[in-house]
Amino acid sequence: MLARLSTDNRTAFMSGVRDYSPMLMAILSWGLVTGIAMSKSVLTVPQALGMSVLVYAGSSQLAVLPLMAAKLPIWTVLLTASMINVRFAIFSAGLAPHFSYLPFRRRLLLGYFNGDVVYLLFQKKAFATGYVPGKEAYFWGMALSAWAAWQVSSIAGILLASVFPDDWGLALAGTLALVPLIVSAVVGRSVLAAVSVAGLVALVAIDLPYRLALPLAVLAAIGAGSVVDVIADRADLRRIRTARPAAGTADPTGRTGRTGRADLGKES
Template sequence: MSTPEPATPDPFFSAAGVRRGFVGGQPLAPGTFVYGMVFGVLASERGLAWIEAMLMSVLVYSGSAQLAALQGWTAAPLIAPLVITVLLINARYVLYSASVQPWLAGATRGRALGTLFFPGDGNWALAMREYHAGYRDAGFLFGSGLATALPWFVGTTAGHLLGGSVPNPQSLGLDFMLVAFAAAIGVTVFRGRGDLWPAAAAILAGLALYRWLPGWTIVGAGLAAGLMGGARAR
C-alpha cells in the first residue's frame, strides 16, 4: 500500500513571507547596487539628468534594457527604436509573470499587481526555487523583489552623483557592462549547436544595421535572432 504524498498548501500572501523574501534576497543586493551604479554613471555620461535616470530606473526597472537604451542614446534620440528595444529585451517578463500566476492566485488583486512590478532575473529564480520546494507564501516574491529593487534605485542615484568624478567610464570598462551581461545570459542558456543559428542571424543583422541604421542595431539583431529561432523551431 503506497503512502499518500503530503498535501501541498494553498498559496497565500503574508507579512511573514515578505520578511522572509526580503532577508532571502539580501545576497543579491550588493550586485544589484553596483549594477545600478554603473547605469547611473553611464546615464550621467550620456547627458541624462538625475531625475531622468531615476525615472528610467523606476519605470523601466531593467538593467539590461536600460543599458541597451543608453547604447543608442544621443542628443536627439530616436524614440521608436528605444521603445522597441526595451519591449524586446523585457519580453521575458511575460513568461516570468505567467510562471508565478499559480502562486499569486492566493493574493488580492492589488498585492498581485504590486508584486508583479518588482520581479527581476535574480529574485525570480530565487522565488521559483522556494516555490518548487513547496513554499506557498507569495509574500516571498514581493519581499525578494523589494530587496533587489531598492539597491537598484539607490545605486542609480549614487552612480549618477559620482558620474562627474569618472571622466572616462570606458577606461574602466563600464561601457562593456551590457555586452558582459548578455554574454553571461547567452552562456547560461546555450543548449547546443542549434542555438548558433539565431546567434549568427543576430550578429549579421547587427553588423549590417550598425553600418547603415545605427539606432536600430539592437532591435534588428533581436528580431533577426527571434525569427531565425522561430523558423528553426517550426
C-alpha cells in the same frame, strides 16, 4: 511593516532577503553602471532619476540611451525597449499560477517589482501553485531587496558619475557576479538545451538592430527546452510500455496472467 505581518510571513520575508543577499553585489554593480551611463548621456539629472524609478529595467535603459543620443524617432526607442523587456511577459506567465488569486492591482505591483534574478530564485523554491502561506512574503523579501539595491546604486551613479573612472569595468564585474547563479540554475537536460541554444542564437544575432538578438534568444530557448522535454517524455513513455508485462502473457506455470490470478483466488 514587518510588525504587521504574521509570524510565518515575517519568517518567509526574511528568508527571501537572505536568499537574495548573495546577488546584491551584482545588482549594485549593474545599478551603478546604469546610473553612470544615464548621467553621462543626453538625459538631465531629473530625467535620469525618473527613468531609474519608473522604468526599473537596466538592460533596456542602457539599450535606449544611444538611440536617444542619436535623436532617433521615438518608435525606435520604444520598440527596442519592448524587444528587450519581452522576457518579463514570460516571467509574468510563470508567476501567474502562483498569484492568480490576488487582486489585479496587487498583481500589477508584483509585476513591477519582478526581475530576472528574483524570478529565477523564486522558481528554484518550487512552490506549489495557488495560495501557500508565506509564499508572497518570500517574493517580497527578494523583490524589495533587489529594488532597494538597484535604486540606491543607480541614484549614486547618476549623482556621482564624475567620481567613477570609465575604465573601472563595473559592467563586467556585475556580469561575472551573475554567472554562478546562472550555472546553478542549469538543472536538467531541457534547461541545459535552452541555455546552450539561447547563447548561440544571441551570439549569431548580436548585430541585429533594435536588440532583436535578445527576444530571438528567448524564443529559441523556449523552443529548445520544449523539444527536449517532449523527447524525454516520449522516451519515458516507451520505457514504461516496454517494462509493463503484456496482458495475457503466460506465467512460469503455463497459465496466463489473468487466469493465474483467478485460480489463486479460487485456491485461497
